[in-house]
Amino acid sequence: MTIPLIRLYTGDDGESHFEAGTIDLPHIEGAARRSPSWKSTAVSFAESPAGSSLDWHRAPVRQYVITLCGTLEFETRLGQKFTLAPGIILLAEDTHGGGHKWRLTDDQPWRRVYVGLEESPRSAPSQ
Numbered sequence: 001m002t003i004p005l006i007r008l009y010t011g012d013d014g015e016s017h018f019e020a021g022t023i024d025l026p027h028i029e030g031a032a033r034r035s036p037s038w039k040s041t042a043v044s045f046a047e048s049p050a051g052s053s054l055d056w057h058r059a060p061v062r063q064y065v066i067t068l069c070g071t072l073e074f075e076t077r078l079g080q081k082f083t084l085a086p087g088i089i090l091l092a093e094d095t096h097g098g099g100h101k102w103r104l105t106d107d108q109p110w111r112r113v114y115v116g117l118e119e120s121p122r123s124a125p126s127q
Helices: none
Strands: 002-010 016-024 027-029 040-048 053-057 063-069 072-076 081-084 089-093 100-104 110-117
Touching (some): 016 072
Parallel strands (some): 002 089
Antiparallel strands (some): 002 016, 040 110, 072 081, 072 100
16 A cells, blocks of 8 residues: 655756656555655645646755645746645655745645654655
C-alpha cells in the first residue's frame, strides 16, 4: 500500500522540477500499515482563501506539504505543471534555483500542514 507523493526539487540546471512517487506503507501488524519515520524540525498550519495564487518562489525549507482542502495547479519556470489535491503529499525540496508558482483551481480554500524536515534525509520516500 502507498500514498501518492509529488517531489518538487531543484535540478542540476538550477530550475525546479517535479516527479511523481509514493510513500510506501509496509505491513506492521494485523491490517495496520505505517511508513518509516523522518525527523521533523517544525510543524505549522496555513490557509489561503479560495481564488488565491502565489507567484514565483522557492520552498523556504525542505518540507512535506499535506493538503487538507483545496485543489491547486503548480507550475515550474520550465512550464511543467502538476495538480495537488487532498490525499497527495508534496515533498517540497526546491529551496534554491528558479522556483515555482501555484494557483487554486477550485472554490475551496487551501488548508495545509507544513512539516519541516532535516536537510539530509536518512531515508526518503520512493520516487
